Amino acid sequence: MILYFFFFFLVGVGSGFYFNIIGKRLPNGEDIFEPERCENCEYEFKWYENIPLISFFKESGRCPKCRNKLDIVPILNELFTGFLFLLCYIVFGISYDLFIALGIVSLLMLIVITDLNYYIIPDEILVFFNFYFMIVLFFQLGFNGFVGRILSGIFLFGVMYFVMFLGDVIFKKESLGGGDVKMMFTFGLVLGPVVGLLSIFVSSFIALPVSILIMSLKKDNLIPFGPFLLISLLLLFFMQIDTSMLFHMI
Numbered sequence: 001m002i003l004y005f006f007f008f009f010l011v012g013v014g015s016g017f018y019f020n021i022i023g024k025r026l027p028n029g030e031d032i033f034e035p036e037r038c039e040n041c042e043y044e045f046k047w048y049e050n051i052p053l054i055s056f057f058k059e060s061g062r063c064p065k066c067r068n069k070l071d072i073v074p075i076l077n078e079l080f081t082g083f084l085f086l087l088c089y090i091v092f093g094i095s096y097d098l099f100i101a102l103g104i105v106s107l108l109m110l111i112v113i114t115d116l117n118y119y120i121i122p123d124e125i126l127v128f129f130n131f132y133f134m135i136v137l138f139f140q141l142g143f144n145g146f147v148g149r150i151l152s153g154i155f156l157f158g159v160m161y162f163v164m165f166l167g168d169v170i171f172k173k174e175s176l177g178g179g180d181v182k183m184m185f186t187f188g189l190v191l192g193p194v195v196g197l198l199s200i201f202v203s204s205f206i207a208l209p210v211s212i213l214i215m216s217l218k219k220d221n222l223i224p225f226g227p228f229l230l231i232s233l234l235l236l237f238f239m240q241i242d243t244s245m246l247f248h249m250i
Ligand SMILES: [Zn+2]
Pocket: 038, 039, 040, 041, 042, 043, 063, 064, 065, 066, 067, 068
């Protein structure tokens, strides 16, 4: 049990390390397999020097060569990913749902990095995770359930595309990012059509107060919606809300 806790936390920290690299380099078309280098002196980090705990206790968060202080944000990302992986294991145990949950967390961390820094959601990331979810769902739901989820993905994509089209006509400017619309396929896949639709509303509720705060703090009002969508996907998946529960509430 405790061993599993450590395992999932460490796998999360290791994954978080790669999410930082992929999220930073993929949008710039850089090689994602090159080792990390110090921004100041180009020192090539040894693999163990990337582990947050080692970097902090041995080098007090500095480059081993030039003693330049390392950026804390990627290290926090790593620890946070570790924490979320651990949480997935605690909630779902060893199950198909665990693999879905780990996929959602990974997608969330990657999109947070790319969308906050570059305002984009790279297609490569979406395609990769769609395939990943499809494989897990195929084994979990069987062929018919699998086809149902694909149709649900297409349905949700269509709905969001229509919303984007309306928004563009009404506001006469781009209201939603293309990445947000494409991501709806993933939502239909993971949540099914009804809960998938619900997730759009939930994310708007989360996004509203945060957006107002961001807009009051800085002048440009470009707000990445992707992370809010994924937080609501994660919440609804963790709460295991399904369609029958929704109909009971109505
Ligand atoms: Zn250095």
